[in-house]
Amino acid sequence: MERTLVVVGYGMVAHRLVERLRADDPGRRWRLVVLGEEPWPAYDRVSLTSRLEGRDARDLLLAGPEPLRAPRVRLRLGTRVVRVDRRRARVVAADGTAWRYDALVLATGARPFVPPVPGRDLPGCFTYRTLDDLEGIRAAARPGDPAVVIGGGLLGLEAANGLRALGMRPRILEQAPWPMPAQLDARGGELLAGLVGERGIAVRCGVSVGSLRAGPGGRVRSVVLRDGTALDASLVVLASGVRPRDELAGAAGLATGERGGFLVDEHCRTADPRIWAVGDCAAAGGRSYGLVAPGYRMADTVAAQLTGGAVRPFTGADPSARLKLAGVHVAGFGDAHARTAGAVEFAVEDLRARRYAKLVLSGDGGVLLGGALVGDTAAFPALRSLVGKRLPGSADALLGRRP
Template sequence: MTRTLVVVGHGPAGHRLVEEVRVGDRSGRWRIVVVAEEPRPAYDRVSLSSYLDGRTAADLDLTTPRLRADPLVDLRLNTTAVHLDRGSRTVTCADSTALEYDALVLATGSRPFVPPVPGRDLAGCFTYRTIEDLDALRAAVRPGEPGVVVGGGLLGLEAARALRLLGARPHVVEMAPHLMPLQVDEGGGRVLARLVGALGVGVHCGRGLASLHGGPGGRVRAVTLSDGTELPASTVVFSAGVRPRDELAGPAGLERGGRGGFLVDERCRTADERVWAVGECAAVLGRCYGLAAPGYRMAEAVALQLLGSPSAVFPGADMSAKLKVLGVEVAGFGDVHARTEGAVEFVREDRAAGTYGKLVLAPDGRTLLGGVLAGDTAGYAVLRTLLGHELTAPAELLLAGGATL
């Protein structure tokens, strides 16, 4: 007998779940109804900035003709789930449609956090989350004029790159003492700031946003930082993190994590055995993950459970990353901030070359716990495989990328 799986949300994690179920469900046990709030199917948010660099919405589309024609997948775009009744096992949508389910997966994602500061609603202020956001930004940016990005994490630097592509003169404001505080340490952040500064991006770390000021026509003209510094800006992009979309939790009696998100166990299942959550809206054992890769692993684990492997679990997330932001190579892996008790740090910085490398070693001085690379990531592949193992060569040589396994 065919059962109904309702998936609320069609971002990358929700889409991966649908794909995994359809690939593994050879007997057609599940009919899948996807409730998608956006006007388009799932697309590659990780590559969102490339939309301003020549790629089209079609290029970013994650769906395939086969999936779109699949008779067991009912994808409902422009549809918002507004209520969940676990007693009757129904999801009610904004258009009053009630969808019955045998299993429910919440993949509602997250929303950009906009600091509650005066002036945040002025014209010329944007978030950086969807293709529609980028369309609006493209239409509004005034080439040659300054713009401010609030947030110096990975997405904030992507937004700064977008402003440059559109002809603006970007500044980045970050409350933490350095850029990309989740991925790199202070030394790596310092080198990154110097390199992106040389590209014409103003960097203002250790300061928050205090207020925005309007000009003619009600458009933003400047921002004031927490130390009183005023920066001119005809465009402001908020990229100061995200908050999980968990509005359905309270009325449905589902527990949230301490920082929001649907609280789930290691199987990504809520206290209700018929309801799971995956992606940025899931608080796995209380922790939310704001990256795509962990969401994919969650989706794969839940798909296995739906297909008959009830013990499948989310294996955790490898937060290691090798990135290129504004043309600058950056990598972080393992215990980036040397928080392990007794950890030893080995640092190699070449200011002339604009490179920085750090290895975090166990108290024995030999076992690799983590590291940071900025300006040159040639050694990343080798170092990543050495995590948890003894070094195979002197730290200096490994940081220089001159050693192999």
């Protein structure tokens, strides 16, 4: 007998789930109802900045119209779900429409964190999360004008690079002492700031924003720091991170993690046996990852349970990543901040080549715990595969330097 699976959200992870179910359910046990809040079908959010570099928005879509017109898939875009009625096993949208479910997967993603800065709602201020955000930025960008990005993490660097591609003069403001503080130490962050600065993106760290001020016409004109310094800006991007979209949890009586997200077990299931959560909105073991790779693994785990396949429990994910930010290669893996008891650090810096590498080792120097690379990430695949293992050679050799 055919059953109904309702998927709330249609981002990258929800798309992965839908594709797995279509491929792994030849017996057609499930009819899928997919409710997406955005007007766009699932797209490659990781590559958003390429839109500011001139890429057509349609090229970012993850699927053409054919899979979405499949007989067993009903997709409804521009639909915001406002309530999960567990007693009646249904979800209710903002327009009052309701859908019953036999199983429910919450894939609501994350929302941008907007710091409570006066003036944050002025015209010319944007977040950096959706295609609509980027369409607004493209329309508002004025080549040659100054722009400010609030936040010097991965998202802020991406946003600044996109503004540079639009011909603006971007400046990054970061409250921490260096950019990408979650992935890099002080020296790595300082080198990154210098390399990014050479590419036309100014980075100012250790500062706090006090307010955003309007100019003629009511649009944002300047960013005022807490010390009173005013920085000109005809466009501001708020890129201070994201938070799990878990607002459906409260009224539904679903538990959330300490830092947000629907609390799920190793099978990505909530305390309600008919409800799962995957991706940025899920707190697996109490932790939300905010990366697409763990989300894909969660989607695979849920799809296997629904289709009777081999289930691989989600017991955690490696947060390692290699990126190219504003033309600068950066990578972080494992315990990059040496938080493991007794850990020691081994760092190498090549000033001429503008490269920095750090390994974090166990107290006896034999086991690789993590590390960070700036300027040259060629060693990343090999180093990542060695995390938790004893080094096969000297740290110098692993970093490509003769002892």
